[in-house]
Amino acid sequence: MIEGDHTLGSVSDKIGDVTLKKKTPFHWFIGFGIAFMIAQLLLFTTIWLLANGIGIWGNNQPVGWAFDIINFVWWIGIGHAGTLISAILLLLNQKWRTSINRFAEAMTLFAVACAAMFPLLHTGRPWLAIYWLFPYPNVMGIWPQFRSPLIWDVFAVSTYATVSLLFWYVGLIPDLATLRDRAKNKFFKFVYATLSWGWRGSARHWHRYELAYLILAGLSTPLVLSVHSIVSLDFSVSQVPGWHATIFPPYFVAGAIFAGFAMVLILCIPLRHLYNMKDFITHTHLVYMGKVMMATGFIVIYGYAMEAFFGWYSGAQYEVFMIKNRIWEGPYWWSYWLLIFCNGISIQFLWFKRFRESEFWLFVISIIVSVGMWLERFVIIVTSLHRDFLPSSWAMYSPSMFDISMFTGTIGFFFTLIFLFVRFVPIISIFEVRTLLPEAMVHGHQQDFEENVNEVEYTYDRTDPPNA
Amino acid sequence: MAEFDTAEQLVDAAREVRDAGYTKTDAFSPFPIHEMDEALGIKRSILPYLCFAGGITGLLSGLGLTYFVHVIDYPIIVGGRPHFSLPSFIPPTYELTILLAAFTAVFGMLFLNGLPRPYHPVFNVPRFALATREKFFLLIEQEDPKFDYGSTRTFMEGLKGQEVFDVEE
Numbered sequence: 001m002i003e004g005d006h007t008l009g010s011v012s013d014k015i016g017d018v019t020l021k022k023k024t025p026f027h028w029f030i031g032f033g034i035a036f037m038i039a040q041l042l043l044f045t046t047i048w049l050l051a052n053g054i055g056i057w058g059n060n061q062p063v064g065w066a067f068d069i070i071n072f073v074w075w076i077g078i079g080h081a082g083t084l085i086s087a088i089l090l091l092l093n094q095k096w097r098t099s100i101n102r103f104a105e106a107m108t109l110f111a112v113a114c115a116a117m118f119p120l121l122h123t124g125r126p127w128l129a130i131y132w133l134f135p136y137p138n139v140m141g142i143w144p145q146f147r148s149p150l151i152w153d154v155f156a157v158s159t160y161a162t163v164s165l166l167f168w169y170v171g172l173i174p175d176l177a178t179l180r181d182r183a184k185n186k187f188f189k190f191v192y193a194t195l196s197w198g199w200r201g202s203a204r205h206w207h208r209y210e211l212a213y214l215i216l217a218g219l220s221t222p223l224v225l226s227v228h229s230i231v232s233l234d235f236s237v238s239q240v241p242g243w244h245a246t247i248f249p250p251y252f253v254a255g256a257i258f259a260g261f262a263m264v265l266i267l268c269i270p271l272r273h274l275y276n277m278k279d280f281i282t283h284t285h286l287v288y289m290g291k292v293m294m295a296t297g298f299i300v301i302y303g304y305a306m307e308a309f310f311g312w313y314s315g316a317q318y319e320v321f322m323i324k325n326r327i328w329e330g331p332y333w334w335s336y337w338l339l340i341f342c343n344g345i346s347i348q349f350l351w352f353k354r355f356r357e358s359e360f361w362l363f364v365i366s367i368i369v370s371v372g373m374w375l376e377r378f379v380i381i382v383t384s385l386h387r388d389f390l391p392s393s394w395a396m397y398s399p400s401m402f403d404i405s406m407f408t409g410t411i412g413f414f415f416t417l418i419f420l421f422v423r424f425v426p427i428i429s430i431f432e433v434r435t436l437l438p439e440a441m442v443h444g445h446q447q448d449f450e451e452n453v454n455e456v457e458y459t460y461d462r463t464d465p466p467n468a
Numbered sequence: 469m470a471e472f473d474t475a476e477q478l479v480d481a482a483r484e485v486r487d488a489g490y491t492k493t494d495a496f497s498p499f500p501i502h503e504m505d506e507a508l509g510i511k512r513s514i515l516p517y518l519c520f521a522g523g524i525t526g527l528l529s530g531l532g533l534t535y536f537v538h539v540i541d542y543p544i545i546v547g548g549r550p551h552f553s554l555p556s557f558i559p560p561t562y563e564l565t566i567l568l569a570a571f572t573a574v575f576g577m578l579f580l581n582g583l584p585r586p587y588h589p590v591f592n593v594p595r596f597a598l599a600t601r602e603k604f605f606l607l608i609e610q611e612d613p614k615f616d617y618g619s620t621r622t623f624m625e626g627l628k629g630q631e632v633f634d635v636e637e
Contacts, residue, residue, distance in 0.1 A: 008498060008602035135533060143537040147546055152559035159563040163570045170574055174600065178498070181597040197584035200591070201599050203482075205581045206500040208513045212577035215519050216570055223566050230559055434499040 006279060008434050015430045016175075016182055018275050024423065027274055032419040038412025045406040046121060054124045056402045062388040063381075063397035068122040070377040071407050073231055074259070075115035075414075076157065077252075077373060079164070080224055081260020082108025086167060087220035090213075096288055098432045099280040103271070103421070104264050105168040110417040111263070112161045114410040119153070121406075149233040156230040163223055167216050170209075173199050174431040228256040235380065241322035242384030245310050251303030258296035258343070259373035261289050262366040267418065269363045271427065280428050283357070290356045293369065297347040300376075304340070318389065326383040331396065335379050342372025469607045470629035471595060475501050478604035481627040482507035485606065488623060492612035496590070496605040515576050522572025523565045530561030593633045607635065 006014075049056060059066045082104040089097035123129040131138050133154045135146075144151045176196035183189040199205070229249035236248040265286065272281040311323030327336050346368045349355040355365070382397050421427070472478045475497060482495055486509055495504050504510070534557035538544075543551045578584070590596050590607065599605050606629070608620055624632045 012498070012601045135537060141542070143542050145546060146534045146538060146560055147549060147553055147556040149559075152563075155560045155563040159567045162567060166570055166574045170577075174499075178600040181600045193586060197578065198586045198588060199583065199600075200588055200596075201496045201498060202581075203495040203497065203501070203504040203508055204510055205583075206497070207505055207510050208515055208577045208580050210500050211513055211515045212573045215516060215573040219566050219570050219573070223563075226559070226562060233559075431499045 006437060008437060011433050011437065012178055012182070012430055015277075015280070015426050015428050015433070016179055018422070019179060019424060019426055020183055020188070025274070028419060028423060032416065032423075035412050035415035035419055039409060039416045040412070041405045042117075042409025042413050045402050045409055046117075048402060049121055049124070049406075050126075054122060056400060058398055058400040058403050060395055060397065062393050062395060063385045065381055065385065066397055067399050067403040067407060068118045069234075070374065070381055071410065072115050072118040073252075073377045074374045075111045075118075075410065076160075076231060077228060077256035077259045078263045078370075079108040079111035079115065079160075079260065080228060080253070080256035081264050082106070082111075083160075083164060083167075083220050083224040084257055084260065085264070086171070087217040087224060090217045091221060095436060096285055098436060099277075099282075099428050100264065100268060100285060100289075101432070102168075102171065102425075102429045103267065103418075103427050104260075105164065105171070106421045106425070107260075107263060107267060107418070108164050109161070109168060110414050110421075112157065112164065113417070114414050116157060116161065117410060119157075149230065149237045152230045153234055156227045160223060160227045163216070163220055167220060170213060170216065171429055171432075172425065173197060174201065174209075175426045175429060177201070178430055179426065225253055228252045240384050241311075241316070241318045242307075242326065242380065245307060247303055247306045247310070251300065251306070254296045254299035254303065255373060255376060258293060258300055259370060261293040261296065262369040262373070265289050265293070265362055265366040266370065269359055269366075271422070275422075275427070277428065280433060286359060286362055287357055290350055290362050290365075293366070294347050294350040294356075297343060297369070301344050304344070322384060322387070325387050326379065330383060330387065332379070332383045332386070335375055336383070339372055339375040339379050342368050342375060346372070469590065469593060469596075469605055469635050470624045470627055470632045472604040472606065472629045475604060477628060478606060479503045479507050481606050481629060484627060485608065489614050490608050490612050490620075492609040492615075494607045494609070496596070496599040496607070498600055498602060498604075513580060515573065515580060518576045519569050519572045522576070523569035526565035526568030527561060529568070530564035531557065533564075534560060589635050592636045595631070595633065603630075 054068075057067065059068070082101075085097050085104040086101040090101075120126045120129060123132065130136075131140070131142060131144075133144060133151070135144050144154075173196055176192050177199035180189060180192035180196050183192055229252065232248035232252035235243035236245055238244060268281055268289075269286070272278050308323055308327070311319045314320070324330075327333060346365050349361065349365060355361040386397055387394055470481065472481060478495060478497060479501060482493070482504060485493055486507060491509075493508055495501075495508060497504070535552060538553070538557075539551045545551070549556065590599075590605070595603070596605065606624075606627070608615060608624065612620075614620075621632060621634075
């Protein structure tokens with residue numbers, strides 16, 4: 001899983017130097033600058049929104065939910081790959097997760113931050129939303145309605161954000177201690193010392209640390225599956241044709257992981273080049289991620305097929321009409337077929353080694369999949385709502401300028417955070433990579449971070465010349 | 469405190485130290501070493517039980533909260549469902565269970581480890597900065613009943629380590 005002739009020290013230097021090295025690479029400033037400028041769109045739109053209310057969006061009757069919920073579901077879905085990599089792959093003892101879990105978790109946090117903005121801002125008066133959303137004893141004697149999926153969502157998303165943050169931070173503690181001991185600059189030394197809480201790598205501490213990490217992984221696994229299930233219940237608990245389907249929870253979870261892996265690939269392909277991390281994020285990692293993307297993509301395709309089948313098999317005229325309207329009769333037929341192209345056709349190329357093993361094609365397919373997953377939510381939400389039960393209320397939906405600027409703004413915000421993360425935090429978990437080195441073996445036992453594993457695996461030949 | 473080059477030397481030395489009867493010992497390494505638990509005689513932590521208790525607390529508070537709100541404080545019929553509509557109360561309860569168990573796991577771990585602790589005598593040894601990088605250290609504390617400066621130092625020098633340091637309080 002690790003290429004090149006690395007030792008415990010060289011691993012620490014190579015990953016730590018990205019953060020500690022004085023000179024920030026020029027491309028960082030360009031990337032950060034562009035992302036930061038795009039993020040200003042979010043600031044602008046938010047101020048305009050708070051001043052004027054959500055009437056500035058294109059939402060109407062009957063399409064009362066549009067870009068706000070599409071973007072919310074899209075972002076929160078992207079976040080799922082981070083938790084999947086850090087928790088589920090840890091429990092499944094997949095060693096290749098080690099070099100990608102750190103930034104996949106960071107991606108989760110930032111994606112959830114972007115996602116949370118939409119439901120908060122769609123209330124129009126977010127400062128009042130505290131008593132709409134959270135149960136606290138207020139003077140009005142009002143409580144939230146716990147029978148509503150929207151309140152389940154509040155609990156699911158806030159728990160998810162908190163646990164992801166804890167998971168990420170716990171993983172960071174030993175690495176921050178490494179940075180503390182290597183930093184020359186007094187100020188950064190102080191910051192890293194504070195953040196690492198005096199970690200000193202004691203055997204007793206490691207023992208409890210690993211237990212805590214494993215427990216967190218065990219807790220995050222049902223959590224990650226529950227979050228997108230609960231998000232899907234926002235739709236499927238309602239009576240709207242096109243939403244009211246039992247396939248929704250698993251289909252949403254698979255779609256989330258699908259979109260998430262696409263985003264991890266979009267981020268890690270440039271990252272490994274720009275920071276020369278090819279020894280840690282190897283070709284094998286990319287191929288594995290491509291395969292996960294393909295597998296979850298097939299579950300998503302199954303979901304599309306089942307939706308159409310449910311519509312037909314239900315025999316209910318509204319369901320049949322919805323499916324016909326969505327696929328070929330309605331004005332939004334193009335969005336459905338674009339979705340099938342992006343999520344269904346594009347991943348078929350991954351069957352072939354030529355595409356699966358090419359970084360360029362993986363990158364392109366990942367972008368197409370990200371677009372496709374956004375379209376999926378557009379199709380589910382807009383095509384289900386715009387043809388209401390009552391033909392007199394039928395209407396078309398088109399986003400306003402502010403819908404688009406807000407969405408673009410969150411993308412800028414997301415990448416701004418990613419750039420800051422890459423600059424100030426070790427992008428790969430240093431201590432976990434150390435456990436993969438042959439040096440970390442004791443009497444033929446690899447120090448597998450997850451559990452004791454008897455098999456010993458040499459991933460490289462020591463006589464090979466080191467990677468430049 | 470003795471310094472070692474590899475994890476294997478550290479584990480072997482820790483076994484010798486334990487066999488020699490020292491109990492107030494500790495080892496420091498840049499990554500977790502499972503053999504150390506057995507070599508140093510570390511008992512399994514109570515952390516999992518604490519987490520279970522945390523999870524149960526979350527479960528009860530979730531159920532208690534929804535019950536209090538919809539049955540005791542503000543009973544109102546919505547959607548023809550009973551006041552105590554358990555299936556609808558499962559998601560918030562479930563999330564609170566996970567939340568409190570996760571908090572217990574993280575803060576319980578830090579608490580049992582005695583962290584945050586910005587100062588510790590081992591940091592006084594300049595070479596100790598390498599413990600988070602590539603070197604391994606083994607410590608016998610002064611409080612150990614078998615501790616005797618002269619003989620303990622001679623014993624540690626015989627452990628095939630790199631160098632033996634005195635840790636100043």
